[in-house]
Amino acid sequence: MKIPIHVSDESREPIYHQVETQIKTLIVSGQLHPETPLPSIRALASDLGCSVITTRRAYQNLEVAGFIKTVQGKGTFVREVKNEHMEETKQKVVHDAFEKAVEQGIQVGCSEEEINHIFSDVMKKNFK
Numbered sequence: 001m002k003i004p005i006h007v008s009d010e011s012r013e014p015i016y017h018q019v020e021t022q023i024k025t026l027i028v029s030g031q032l033h034p035e036t037p038l039p040s041i042r043a044l045a046s047d048l049g050c051s052v053i054t055t056r057r058a059y060q061n062l063e064v065a066g067f068i069k070t071v072q073g074k075g076t077f078v079r080e081v082k083n084e085h086m087e088e089t090k091q092k093v094v095h096d097a098f099e100k101a102v103e104q105g106i107q108v109g110c111s112e113e114e115i116n117h118i119f120s121d122v123m124k125k126n127f128k
Contacts, residue, residue, distance in 0.1 A: 001039055005018075005026075020058040024089055
């Protein structure tokens with residue numbers, strides 16, 4: 001099974017974290033349902049063009065956090081996630097994305113007012 005994950009070598013975020021965040025997002029958004037089989041660590045590494053170690057780390061972190069489970073001899077599957085954990089994760093994913101956007105704005109020299117204006121424009125565009 002192929003899942004819609006895209007990684008960027010140019011991102012300052014480690015690839016394993018990009019993979020982890022995107023899989024969490026697919027789970028909390030309902031695009032990956034409980035018991036959905038995930039690609040093997042090797043298959044995902046091959047699809048993304050990254051190392052097996054990278055995908056293994058992402059899967060291990062997701063398993064520890066309760067998003068996926070590995071069944072010996074059968075594969076890796078999406079786990080049933082409690083609603084409160086889903087909501088908490090949704091909030092964290094969006095918060096982290098906003099935080100990165102603000103950091104990038106500051107790095108390129110935007111003022112707080114400019115960042116607020118950009119944020120407002122993006123919100124208007126997406127919530128028509």
